[in-house]
Amino acid sequence: MTIIDEIKNRSVPVDKAIDSLLPVKEPVGLYEASRHIVKAGGKRLRPAVLLAAAEAVGGNPKKAVPAAVAVELMHTFTLVHDDIMDNDPVRRGLPAVHTLWGEAGGILAGDTLYSKSIEIITESDSDPKSLLKSANILSKTCVLVCEGQWLDIDFEKRETVSKEEYLDMIEKKTAVLFGAAAQIGAVLGGADEKTAQALYDFGRLTGLGFQIYDDVLDLITPSEILGKRQGSDIVEGKRTLLMIHALEHGVSPKAFGKGDATPAEIEDAIRVLTASGSLDYVKTLAVSLVEDGKSKLKILPDSKAKQILSDIADYMLYRNY
Amino acid sequence: MTIIDEIKNRSVPVDKAIDSLLPVKEPVGLYEASRHIVKAGGKRLRPAVLLAAAEAVGGNPKKAVPAAVAVELMHTFTLVHDDIMDNDPVRRGLPAVHTLWGEAGGILAGDTLYSKSIEIITESDSDPKSLLKSANILSKTCVLVCEGQWLDIDFEKRETVSKEEYLDMIEKKTAVLFGAAAQIGAVLGGADEKTAQALYDFGRLTGLGFQIYDDVLDLITPSEILGKRQGSDIVEGKRTLLMIHALEHGVSPKAFGKGDATPAEIEDAIRVLTASGSLDYVKTLAVSLVEDGKSKLKILPDSKAKQILSDIADYMLYRNY
Numbered sequence: 001m002t003i004i005d006e007i008k009n010r011s012v013p014v015d016k017a018i019d020s021l022l023p024v025k026e027p028v029g030l031y032e033a034s035r036h037i038v039k040a041g042g043k044r045l046r047p048a049v050l051l052a053a054a055e056a057v058g059g060n061p062k063k064a065v066p067a068a069v070a071v072e073l074m075h076t077f078t079l080v081h082d083d084i085m086d087n088d089p090v091r092r093g094l095p096a097v098h099t100l101w102g103e104a105g106g107i108l109a110g111d112t113l114y115s116k117s118i119e120i121i122t123e124s125d126s127d128p129k130s131l132l133k134s135a136n137i138l139s140k141t142c143v144l145v146c147e148g149q150w151l152d153i154d155f156e157k158r159e160t161v162s163k164e165e166y167l168d169m170i171e172k173k174t175a176v177l178f179g180a181a182a183q184i185g186a187v188l189g190g191a192d193e194k195t196a197q198a199l200y201d202f203g204r205l206t207g208l209g210f211q212i213y214d215d216v217l218d219l220i221t222p223s224e225i226l227g228k229r230q231g232s233d234i235v236e237g238k239r240t241l242l243m244i245h246a247l248e249h250g251v252s253p254k255a256f257g258k259g260d261a262t263p264a265e266i267e268d269a270i271r272v273l274t275a276s277g278s279l280d281y282v283k284t285l286a287v288s289l290v291e292d293g294k295s296k297l298k299i300l301p302d303s304k305a306k307q308i309l310s311d312i313a314d315y316m317l318y319r320n321y
Numbered sequence: 322m323t324i325i326d327e328i329k330n331r332s333v334p335v336d337k338a339i340d341s342l343l344p345v346k347e348p349v350g351l352y353e354a355s356r357h358i359v360k361a362g363g364k365r366l367r368p369a370v371l372l373a374a375a376e377a378v379g380g381n382p383k384k385a386v387p388a389a390v391a392v393e394l395m396h397t398f399t400l401v402h403d404d405i406m407d408n409d410p411v412r413r414g415l416p417a418v419h420t421l422w423g424e425a426g427g428i429l430a431g432d433t434l435y436s437k438s439i440e441i442i443t444e445s446d447s448d449p450k451s452l453l454k455s456a457n458i459l460s461k462t463c464v465l466v467c468e469g470q471w472l473d474i475d476f477e478k479r480e481t482v483s484k485e486e487y488l489d490m491i492e493k494k495t496a497v498l499f500g501a502a503a504q505i506g507a508v509l510g511g512a513d514e515k516t517a518q519a520l521y522d523f524g525r526l527t528g529l530g531f532q533i534y535d536d537v538l539d540l541i542t543p544s545e546i547l548g549k550r551q552g553s554d555i556v557e558g559k560r561t562l563l564m565i566h567a568l569e570h571g572v573s574p575k576a577f578g579k580g581d582a583t584p585a586e587i588e589d590a591i592r593v594l595t596a597s598g599s600l601d602y603v604k605t606l607a608v609s610l611v612e613d614g615k616s617k618l619k620i621l622p623d624s625k626a627k628q629i630l631s632d633i634a635d636y637m638l639y640r641n642y
Contacts, residue, residue: 026468027468027471027472027475029471029475030467030468030471081428081429081432084424084425084428085424085425085428085429103405103406103424104405104406104474105471107402107405107406107428108402108406108467108470108471110432111402111431111435111463111467112464112467112468114432114435114463115460115461115463115464115467116460116464117460118439118456118457118459118460118463119457119460119461119464122453122454122456122457122460123457128449128450128453129449131453132443132449132452132453132456133443135439135443135453135456136439136440136443136444138439139436139437139438139439139440139443140436140440142432142435142436142439143433143436143437143440146351146429146432146433146436147347147348147351147433149429150348150350150351150426150429151348153425154348154350
C-alpha cells in the first residue's frame, strides 16, 4: 500500500465521524456553512498523523477518531477565518464560506467549528486526564495559530521581513497544529510525557518543512496539477522564504508582484531563483527539517505505524501539490 | 453589604487573574486587541454567578477563579465578534476592537480570547474530570451562542418573528452562558449532577429574564444612566419582545425605526406601549422567569452564597442599566 493509500484509509473513519459529529441541524444555514469547507475535501493529513501517532505508541487508533475530527475541524476553522481576513474568495476549488454566506456567516461558521472541535474532544471516550490534556494542547495551539496569522498580516505591511521572522510566523501559523496532532495522538494512545513531546516535535518540524516546501511547489508545479495558477505566490508579490532569500541576495524575478505575468515569465522566475540559489536553499532547509522531524521518531519501537509516520513526513515533501 | 458590593468583591480576584492569565506578550498588538474590551469594564456578572455557585454547593470559590476568568473571556469573545457582524463601532463606551484594529484584528482578538478561555480552564487546579466537564459545558454553550447569533441576524431579514422564536434566540444568544457559569461553578465546587443541572437552569432562566428586561430598561432609562441613547432599540427599529408584542396587537409607536425620534416621541412610545400592555407583558414575563430561576435554588442548603445567587437574580431586574 502506498502512503497515499495509508492516508486515505485513515480518512474514511474520520469522514464518517465528521458526518455524525457535525450533523446538519437547526439553524440549517449555520451548519451548512460550517460543513462547507470540511466536506469539500482536503487530504486529512493532520488526522492521519494523529491516528498513526496513537497507534505508534501502542494505543487504539479507533478511540482517537473523535480527536482526529477535532483537529480537522480546528484546521478548517482557521481556513474559514483566514479567507475572510485575506479576502480570499475561493477555497478547495469552491467559493469560500464568506463568499456564499457573507462575512458574518463566515465568522459564525468558524466559531462553530472551533466550538464543536472542543466539544467533540471533551466528550470522546478516553480517560479524563488524557482528554483534558488534549483539549489543552488544542487550545494552546490555537493561540499560537492566532499569533501566526497576526504576524502574517503584519508582515504584509512591512518593508522587510527576516528569514527568522518568517520561520517563526509559519511555525505558529502552520507547523504547531501538525505538532498538536501528533502529540494528541500520543497522549490518547497512552504515551509518557517524553514520548508525547517527541511526537510534538516530529509534527512541528515536519509541518515546518511541509509549509516551506509549499513555496517551492507553488512555483514549479504546473497549474493543472496544482489546482491553482502556477507561481501564484510570486505573481501576487508574496514574500515567502523563497523570495526573502532572493531579495536578500539582490535578486527579484520580473514576475514578482506582476499579476499578469506570462508563463514564460514564470519559467524565467524559476531560472532566476535557481541561479540565485534560492530554490536550493528552500529545498535543502525543508528536507533538513523533515529529517530532523523524522529523527524524533527514534524514541518509538519499530512498528508499521512508526513507518507510516515517517512516510507521511516524506510525503510532505514528495507530494506534488 | 449590598448585592452590588458582593458582585464587585468577586470581580477583584477575577480582574487580577485576567491580568496574569492574559498578559500582553508578543505580538503585542494581538494581546492589546484581545484585552481591550475585557479591560474596559463590564459588571463581571457571569464570574460572580460562577463563584457564588461554587461556594453555594460547598466548594472553595478561590479554586474556581480561573474558570470565572474563562467564562468572562468567552463572553467577551462573543461581544468582539458580534460587534464586527453587527457593524457596531462602540462597546462599553470605547471604540470596538474592529474599530481600532480593523476587521482582521477583531476576528483574531476574538479567536484568541476563545482559545485562552479553553486554555485557562483546562489547566486550572481542580480534578481532571470536573475540568473536562467544565470545558465541555463551555464549548457546548458556545455552539448555542453561535446558533443564537445566527438566528438574530436571520430574524433581521424576516418580515415577522414570533415570540417563541425570539425567546429561543435570546435563550441561545444570552441565557445559556449564565446557565453555563452557574453550572461550571457547581461542577468545580463538587456538586452532584442533579444540583449542577438545577444551577444551570437557575442561570439560564434568570439570564433569560435579564435579557428580556433589558428591552424595558433600554426604553425607560434616561440616557445619562443608560450610557447610550434612551430608546435606542425602538428608534433603530429592533424587533425586541416588547415590539413583537406591540406589533402583534396592531400597535407601532411613531418612534419605531425613526432614527431621529425626539425625546417627546420616546415619551409617546412609553405611553403607547404601556397602553397596549406590551411593557407590562415583558416586565411580567421577566419577573416570572427570574422567579422560576430562583426556585431552582431550593435544591441547595441555606447559606450566604445561596442568598447571594438569589440577590444576583433580583439584581438582574432591579439594576437600572
